[in-house]
Amino acid sequence: MKIERNTDTEQMILETAERLFLEKGFSMTSTTEIAKQVGCNQALVHYYFRTKEKLFEAIFIKKTTMFVSPLLQSYDLSVSFEERLKKLIEAHFDLIRANPNVPFLFFNELLTNPSRVNSLKEQATGIYRMALAKIDTDLNLEIQKGTIRPMRTIDLLLTIFSLNVTLFLGLPILKNAVDFSEEELTTLIENRKRENVIIILRALKP
Amino acid sequence: MKIERNTDTEQMILETAERLFLEKGFSMTSTTEIAKQVGCNQALVHYYFRTKEKLFEAIFIKKTTMFVSPLLQSYDLSVSFEERLKKLIEAHFDLIRANPNVPFLFFNELLTNPSRVNSLKEQATGIYRMALAKIDTDLNLEIQKGTIRPMRTIDLLLTIFSLNVTLFLGLPILKNAVDFSEEELTTLIENRKRENVIIILRALKP
DNA sequence: GTTTTAATTAATAGCTCTATTAATTTTGCG
DNA sequence: CGCAAAATTAATAGAGCTATTAATTAAAAC
Missing domain, CATH: 1.10.357.10 (Tetracycline Repressor, domain 2)
Structure with a gap:
């Protein structure tokens, strides 16, 4: 049994971020939490989008x-x-x-x-x-x-x-x-x- | 020339906090900023109200x-x-x-x-x-x-x-x-x- | 005027957050 | 395979924030 691997992590980050931003707004959402919910390292969020602001x-x-x-x-x-x-x-x-x-x-x-x-x-x-x-x-x-x-x-x-x-x-x-x-x-x-x-x-x- | 001293610091904290909370919401307002605008030490905010939440x-x-x-x-x-x-x-x-x-x-x-x-x-x-x-x-x-x-x-x-x-x-x-x-x-x-x-x-x- | 109480400050522990860097793993390709 | 590029991670610097504690100053009370 293989764990369903991210077809596209960037997309998952985007979707998770969207959900969280919509729920809690910009300031209450952290890149740490986004990463945690995606299941990836927090640095990856910045790898794809550089800053929280740009994301x-x-x-x-x-x-x-x-x-x-x-x-x-x-x-x-x-x-x-x-x-x-x-x-x-x-x-x-x-x-x-x-x-x-x-x-x-x-x-x-x-x-x-x-x-x-x-x-x-x-x-x-x-x-x-x-x-x-x-x-x-x-x-x-x-x-x-x-x-x-x-x-x-x-x-x-x-x-x-x-x-x-x-x-x-x-x-x-x-x-x-x-x-x-x-x-x-x-x-x-x-x-x-x-x-x-x-x-x-x-x-x-x- | 004497600096106009706070007649009631607690009141000033309350008023400043009110203004800032109304402008920026809870999470975007820090006790540090409240204190700075009041012109007092940040610990004083907690002295009077214990927590930011209670304030x-x-x-x-x-x-x-x-x-x-x-x-x-x-x-x-x-x-x-x-x-x-x-x-x-x-x-x-x-x-x-x-x-x-x-x-x-x-x-x-x-x-x-x-x-x-x-x-x-x-x-x-x-x-x-x-x-x-x-x-x-x-x-x-x-x-x-x-x-x-x-x-x-x-x-x-x-x-x-x-x-x-x-x-x-x-x-x-x-x-x-x-x-x-x-x-x-x-x-x-x-x-x-x-x-x-x-x-x-x-x-x-x- | 001294003592007690209240107000205020400095210092700091402990946390979380953002962003970066360097190292490591995975993937694509010739 | 072997190598280069991309993806991912670990580690961490640096900053800000909350809350507490101990020390200091001002005010009140006796």
Whole structure:
């Protein structure tokens, strides 16, 4: 019986690091612990990535782009504005549900280490601006048509973002405090998804 | 010329620790740094509070209660339900605006150190349950009257919480990314306050 | 004014972490 | 095989952090 040997240690380090960073953030995760969980020597982490910082950045950037691009794809111009927005909200919601720890990582790192915002600016702002511009013109067109009330794009985006993100950000705490069953939890989440769409669409009405 | 001597060093340690914990979280704040900023010996921090953990807990509990109780006071039964809710939302909003870093501290510590939820359970759940129960009966009464659509209390609270908290949680990041002027910022905040009330009240309509 | 108590400091033990270096093992290849 | 490159490890320097202890200074009490 042969022990299953690492097909690719570098990949394992990356995956383990990703998991730990997402769970505990940058400062609470040590290269020592990453190595221990991978089952390799701690120096190996530095062999592949030189510094903890670089290892983190690789993951952070990956997560950033992963977290924006699906939103662009879901923007379907062949249906009504309301339908289009609904799809966008749901895509955003599902994206966070599939990666519930990412918002925590973002907030944690961008708040405690604001310099990271800068590296993000060049990386992600491009995509963000595209998404923003797309919605912006779209929204203003509808406002001119009078189908929705006058509002700023940033307000709409903030609302979507707030409602979708906070649920998953707070869920671990809520789970700990209230003690849901597994199905109660899925019901709650599904409910919220529907709720969020309703809330936002209602908010747009003239 | 005499150097202004600490009237109360213990108090200064507490205040400095509070500021640093709120800025950077528990793990990123060292007793060494606290002492340096206070201008005293590092051992003094431990002399007064024994451990960093105990120092943190003192602050954490204080912030927790401070963050819940004002919500109960603003619950004014002499006006209409809608008006009452509006006041509650605004009180919540103002509370966070006055302590914009507290949500970050909560999320950060409750997510990375879930055991803290337990100490919170006994401390704050009492107050929370009171607030929740109050709104719960109130809300269900209105639902029976048919003045608002059927919905669960937790959904209403999650909506309020999401909209109010995320703004201030994300503001430092947004500020860094978008580069607002001081008045643009206050305008944005005031707008959001109004928006949040509108959004939530609309969401309740039958 | 001396004694007791409280506040403050210096010094340090013990730990953990990051990063590097040099040595060793494994792998790929001609 | 034999050798070069890559992967892996052991060892360790160097730094920072928490917490404690013993010594020193300031304040209070009698």
